[in-house]
Amino acid sequence: MIKMDTVTVGDILKPARTSVNIEPAAEYVAIGIKSFGKGIFHYPPTLGANLGKLRFFRFPTGALAFSNIQAWEGAIGVTSEADAIAVASNRFLFYVPVDKDRVDVRYIYHYFLGEPGLAAIRGASPGSAKRNRTLGIERLERIRLPLPPIEEQRRIVDLVETVDKVIEKARTCLDKLTTLRSQLVDSIRANGKAVLLSDVAVVSQGRSLPIEHQGKQAGEVSWFKISDMSTPENLFGYRRAATRMTMHDIKQKGGQVLPVGAVVFPRVGGSILTENKRIVDVECAVDENHLVVSPNSETNPEFLLGAIESLRLSSLVQTGAVPSLNMGLIRSVRLPWTTGEHQNALGDVLGVTRKQGATQTAYLRRLEALRSELLTALLAGEHQILESYDDLLGA
Incomplete structure (x- = not known):
């Protein structure tokens, strides 16, 4: 355990904005x-x-910045030199250290995006409606937080x-895979040839999943419901549903077991507009x-999935109270x-990009979970980063 002081925001930070x-x-x-710690951006x-009747301010580089109406969902950032040309409305709060030898603003930034810090921000942003959850200056400055020595703050930030x-x-790699797959799908369309779907596949409808079995294992x-389509493990193919039964029970309850390689997509409701299509990776039933x-x-x-991905389901929707195909x-x-x-060659490449996408997404989720656990442990002072880490940084 590392020794930490308990301080308030007002003890260690001071407001830093100048009226314009x-x-x-x-x-x-x-x-x-942007919310969720996605950073500061510039409007054109x-x-x-055209700026409206709000008051506007200049702010320094290296300031901790809060959106006072969206801070509760992580609209927090640190200003850079590129931001120095900009102005901010009175809806944004800016703070710099009272003593730079005691506080690294980046540490405070990461603290407020971690679970304890974000909970404190939410507690200081009362209200229920999205636009009414305003972070007040006094409430912000009364928030208490742990503060390790400056050297430890910098090690935490670096790690x-x-x-x-x-x-x-990892995200960049996943984006490249997504782009490659889109280009492959476009190449199918660019071929210029077309067939009736009924000439190359059989179209059918899933079977109703009895309500008393839904969610049971x-x-x-x-036995998949449409809601299973958006779970992380099914983003690149149907693998595991919330409802699982024996093969015998599925058939007895009227389900139809699909072979590996079938392609599925929503038939009814707003889910059609998501344009989601999935290939079946395991024998299963669908509702x-x-x-x-x-x-x-x-x-x-795999080629069939790619060809179907080129379709816009929303353009095929029947009008009515509930969208349907x-x-x-x-x-x-x-x-x-x-x-x-x-x-077959295109299908093989499409299959590789799909499986690599699934692998990369799982890797990304593990990294994000590791980051969350690491940040929580470091901010709680449960682990101290050894001084030898500084030597590693200088290597």
Whole structure:
């Protein structure tokens, strides 16, 4: 355990913003702060006359910045030199250390984005409606927090931000995989050939999952509801549902077990507009809110998924009180297509990008969980970073 002082924000930070007289004919860049610790951004340049009636301020580089209406969901940042050209409305609060030899602003930033710090910010932002949860200056400055020695603050910041860099690289890799897959799907469309969906696959509807079995785990075979489609483990293919039964029970309850390689997507409701499509990676059943496209023996399942990903389901929706897809209409859809070795080659590459996407997403989730656990432990003083870490930084 490391020795920490308990201080208030007002003990260690002081307000740092200077009023600006906005000239109507002059051009200004205003800042905003994204929620969930995503950082400070700039609005496009605009004339002062267009800024509205709010008061505006300048602020220093290296200041801790809060959006007073969105801080409760992590709209917090640290200003950089690039932000020095900008102005901020009175909806933003800025603070700098009272004593720079005692406080590293980046440590305070990470503290407030961690669980204890964000809970304190929420407690200081009363109200229930989103726009009414305002962080007041007095309430902010009364928040109490642990403060380790400055050397330890800097080590914590460096360690956490090193993990952040690894996370950012993982996100970049995932973005590249997503872009590559989109380009592959576009290449199918660019081929110029098309077939009727009913000529290459069988279209059917899932079967109703009895309500008394929903959410229960009484076996190893999954019976998917549409809500399972958005869970992390099913983002790249159907693998595991919240409801699991034995194969015998699924058949007895009227379920239909799908083969690996079938493609599913929402049949009814607002879920259609998500444009989500999934391939089935394990034998399973799906509920009546799914449409199922089962490829014939000459159709590569991964290629079929890619071709279906090129469709905009929202353009096929029937109008009515509840959006829905007509099974007959889906059967008559013309899919971009190719055949033979070219289809299999594209299908193989699409399959690799899908599986790599799943692997990279799981890796990213593990990194994010590690960061959260690491930050919580370090901010609680449960672990001290050895002084030899400083030598490592200088290496």
